[in-house]
Amino acid sequence: TRTLAIVLGDQLDQASPLFDDWDPQRDVVWMAEVAEESTHVWSHQARIALFLSAMRHFRDSQRTAGRRVDYRELPTKSDRRTRVGSEETLSAALGDALERLRPEHVRVVLPGDWRVLEALRATTETAGHELEVLDDPHFYTTPADFARHAKGRKQLRLEYFYRELRKRFDVLMEEGSPAGGDWNYDQDNRGAFDKKRGPQAIPERCGFPPDKITRAVLDLVAERFADHPGELDHFDWPVTVADARHALDDFIEHRLARFGDYQDAMWTDEPWLYHSHLSTSLNLKLLSPREVVEAAVEAWHRGRAPLNAVEGFVRQILGWREYVRGIYWNYMPGYLDRNELGADQPLPDFYWTGETEMQCLRHSIGQTLRYGYAHHIQRLMVTGLFAMMLGVAPRRVHEWYLAVYVDAVEWVELPNTLGMSQHGDGGLMASKPYAATGKYVQRMSNYCGSCRYDPAQAIGDTACPFTTLYWDFLARHRDRLAANPRMSLQVKNLERKAADEVAAIRRQAEKLRQQLAEGSAG
Ligand code: FAD
Ligand code: SF4
Numbered sequence: 001t002r003t004l005a006i007v008l009g010d011q012l013d014q015a016s017p018l019f020d021d022w023d024p025q026r027d028v029v030w031m032a033e034v035a036e037e038s039t040h041v042w043s044h045q046a047r048i049a050l051f052l053s054a055m056r057h058f059r060d061s062q063r064t065a066g067r068r069v070d071y072r073e074l075p076t077k078s079d080r081r082t083r084v085g086s087e088e089t090l091s092a093a094l095g096d097a098l099e100r101l102r103p104e105h106v107r108v109v110l111p112g113d114w115r116v117l118e119a120l121r122a123t124t125e126t127a128g129h130e131l132e133v134l135d136d137p138h139f140y141t142t143p144a145d146f147a148r149h150a151k152g153r154k155q156l157r158l159e160y161f162y163r164e165l166r167k168r169f170d171v172l173m174e175e176g177s178p179a180g181g182d183w184n185y186d187q188d189n190r191g192a193f194d195k196k197r198g199p200q201a202i203p204e205r206c207g208f209p210p211d212k213i214t215r216a217v218l219d220l221v222a223e224r225f226a227d228h229p230g231e232l233d234h235f236d237w238p239v240t241v242a243d244a245r246h247a248l249d250d251f252i253e254h255r256l257a258r259f260g261d262y263q264d265a266m267w268t269d270e271p272w273l274y275h276s277h278l279s280t281s282l283n284l285k286l287l288s289p290r291e292v293v294e295a296a297v298e299a300w301h302r303g304r305a306p307l308n309a310v311e312g313f314v315r316q317i318l319g320w321r322e323y324v325r326g327i328y329w330n331y332m333p334g335y336l337d338r339n340e341l342g343a344d345q346p347l348p349d350f351y352w353t354g355e356t357e358m359q360c361l362r363h364s365i366g367q368t369l370r371y372g373y374a375h376h377i378q379r380l381m382v383t384g385l386f387a388m389m390l391g392v393a394p395r396r397v398h399e400w401y402l403a404v405y406v407d408a409v410e411w412v413e414l415p416n417t418l419g420m421s422q423h424g425d426g427g428l429m430a431s432k433p434y435a436a437t438g439k440y441v442q443r444m445s446n447y448c449g450s451c452r453y454d455p456a457q458a459i460g461d462t463a464c465p466f467t468t469l470y471w472d473f474l475a476r477h478r479d480r481l482a483a484n485p486r487m488s489l490q491v492k493n494l495e496r497k498a499a500d501e502v503a504a505i506r507r508q509a510e511k512l513r514q515q516l517a518e519g520s521a522g
Contacts, residue, residue, distance in 0.1 A: 001026060001104070002023060002026035002027055003023075003026070003027040003028070003104065004030050004070075004103035005027060005028065005030065005107050005108075006094070006107065007029055007031050007058070008112075008116065009037065009052075009055050009284070010284050011109055011112075012058040012284050012285050012286060015137075015288070016109055017136075017137060018109060018134065022067065024066050024068070027067070027068070028069070028103070029062050029067050029068065029070070030069075030070045030071075030101075031070070031071045032072040032093040033072060034072075034074070034088060034089055034092075034093050035088050036089040037051070037090065040115070041402045041403050042228060042229060042403040043403050044228065044230035044405070045221050045228050046235050046237070047230070047372055047403075047404075047405070047406045048221050049214070049217050049221045049232060050235075050280060050284075050372075052074065053210075053214040053217040053239045054239045054286065056073075056217065059071045060213075070097060072093055072097075074220060076219075076220055077223055077224065091119045098123070098127040099127070103129070105129075106132065107133075107134060108120055108133055109135075109136045109138075110136050112283075114328075114410070117133070139289065139321075140165060140289060140322050141322050141325075143325070143326065146161070146323075146327075147326075147330055149326070150326070155431070156428060161319070161322070161326070162183075162318065163178075163183055165318050165319070165322060166183070166318065171297065172314060179300075179307060184311070184315070185260065186312070189308055189312050191261045191264075191265065193262065193267055198267065199262070199265070199267050199273065202270060202272070202274065203254035207236030208237065210236070213239075214235070214239060218232050229352055229403065230368075230369050230370075231369060231371075234371055238280065239286075241287075244286035247276075247277065247281060248287060248291070249295075251276040252295050252296065252299045255275070256296060256299055256304070256305045256309055257306065259274045259312060259313050260308040260309035260312040260313070261274070261308075261309070262274045263275075263312055263376075263377075264376075264381075264444055265377075265444055265445070266363075266364075266375075266441075266445035266447065267446055268363055268445075268447060271371060273375065275375045275376075276313070278292060282317070282321070282407075283407050283409050289317050289318070289321060289322075293314050293317055296313050324411070324415040324416055324420075324429075327419060327428070328415050331428070335418065335419075336398070336418075337395070338424050338425045338426070339394050339395070340423070340424060341388075341423055341433075343391040343393050343394060343422070344391065345390055345391045345517060346393070346396060347393075347399075348390070348516040348517075348519075349519050350365065351365060351383070351387075353369075354366040357452055357453070358386075358451065358453065358465060358466075359447045359448065359451035360382045360445065364378040364379075365383065368404050369404070373405065373407075374405070377444065379401070380416075380421050380434060381434065381436065381441065381444070384420075385466065386465070386469070388421060388434070388473070389470055389472070390513060390516065391473075391513065392422075394418045394422040394424035397418075397422055398417045398418055401413050401416075401417045402417075415429055427484070431486050432484055432486040433487075435473050437455060437467040437471075438465075438467045439455045441466060453465065455467055458470075458505050459501070459508055460508075463508060465512055468509050468512065471494060471502065472505055472509035472510075474490060474491060474494040475494060475502055475505070475506060478491060
């Protein structure tokens with residue numbers, strides 16, 4: 001073998017640079033399903049199924065394209081009686097392949113996970129090879145681009161990076177200025193649904209019923225990972241390029257126009273709303289961010305969607321997606337251990353079951369376990385917000401997010417969780433902690449209407465735990481927050497409260513914390 005080209009489960013890119021200069025006689029694509037990738041953190045059953053099914057479809061497409069693929073399937077229980085061993089870890093499986101295939105070169109595109117890169121490096125080195133790591137042209141930017149942007153800046157903010165990229169890639173630009181005159185149309189976005197009428201006629205989500213390959217994978221996951229969280233019954237994620245393109249077209253035609261208006265809205269039993277649900281296809285690289293951004297911009301040119309929706313959507317992909325990846329590679333491996341707020345509580349048990357009387361958490365976690373999906377505001381302002389204000393250790397919160405979402409890959413999950421939602425990096429990624437009372441949830445959703453708690457109350461039996469924990473959070477971190485100009489109004493509001501009221505709130509918060517840690521409340 002001349003070149004062994006390693007393709008990981010989130011690198012299913014038909015245009016991968018691994019295939020430049022490909023020699024079908026002497027080069028081999030190497031792929032392996034290994035149990036470790038589903039167990040190093042607890043992983044949602046649908047997440048495992050998505051990766052395995054998409055990998056098997058990619059393998060078949062490569063073989064059809066005439067490439068040799070050395071592929072290791074995860075054995076079922078009956079297979080395991082005859083084949084046990086190197087399927088357990090990526091390193092063991094790769095070590096085995098290096099011995100069998102004796103390649104002259106070993107190549108990989110930069111993985112999405114620091115741990116995996118280290119494991120690949122160590123294994124190839126032990127086997128006497130050098131691992132060639134290629135930049136990933138799937139993304140608009142490289143980690144080096146971000147490092148250049150970050151160098152010498154006191155503060156990193158999405159906005160500056162995003163504007164740079166808009167100009168550099170000429171996206172939504174008109175003669176050097178932002179289309180429409182503004183960089184940002186957020187003032188037109190982020191509406192809530194009318195509480196009386198609710199969300200009107202949301203277009204049906206387009207799903208992809210399991211084919212033969214996916215059905216085999218679903219059986220395998222049900223058998224081998226039965227004790228993992230989440231359900232498989234609703235599995236209908238795109239697993240091929242054709243499915244993913246179909247999902248993109250469907251979003252552009254039916255939901256993009258209202259994406260901006262309802263980007264932050266939440267509603268009982270409406271998990272999908274006007275979001276794109278494209279994160280899995282983007283993260284597995286079934287879709288390139290360029291084709292997604294181009295399709296959205298083109299919809300604006302065709303008059304199919306207004307500028308506020310298109311800019312809001314482009315900002316998520318050209319902006320946030322590239323920005324969080326830059327943060328990840330610039331600050332790993334130390335980023336994983338950051339905990340600037342000194343948070344040390346355990347994650348409440350109900351995060352794994354959805355069994356809580358707090359309706360916002362019950363619905364957001366319930367749909368997460370059902371589908372492996374929740375939209376950004378549910379992740380940031382319900383599950384994330386509660387954990388931050390309770391004071392849960394960021395590492396535990398990170399493990400939960402990496403486990404339960406089908407789109408979770410560490411490069412994107414970790415900065416969003418530890419940085420944006422938990423403020424564990426002390427403000428490197430976001431200028432202030434996203435702290436809010438239950439009134440925020442009440443404004444953006446209909447959850448509070450059926451909840452036994454009252455978002456206006458911070459003390460007493462019916463006090464909303466979000467509201468109690470909000471004031472407690474401000475009081476606990478008062479000194480740090482007072483030094484942040486973006487938090488000064490919130491700190492002033494705390495200071496207006498009588499000392500005995502604050503003391504009562506803090507006692508109630510402490511009791512809640514204790515009960516949740518003991519598993520006696522929810
Ligand atoms: P849409 O709302 O339709 O947005 C369009 C696309 O923009 C998404 O598909 C995604 O690719 C990109 N995007 C949007 N917001 C972000 C963001 N903050 N960072 C990076 N890309 C973004 N996203 C993941 O892909 N994987 C994760 O593991 C992940 N973990 C998260 C954890 C927390 C605590 C938070 C607050 C956010 C997380 N996000 C993650 C970002 C975001 O919530 C999801 O990308 C989004 O909800 C996916 O649904 P969608 O495809 O319908 O997105
Ligand atoms: Fe959530 Fe509080 Fe509203 Fe209940 S009242 S749904 S706990 S924000």
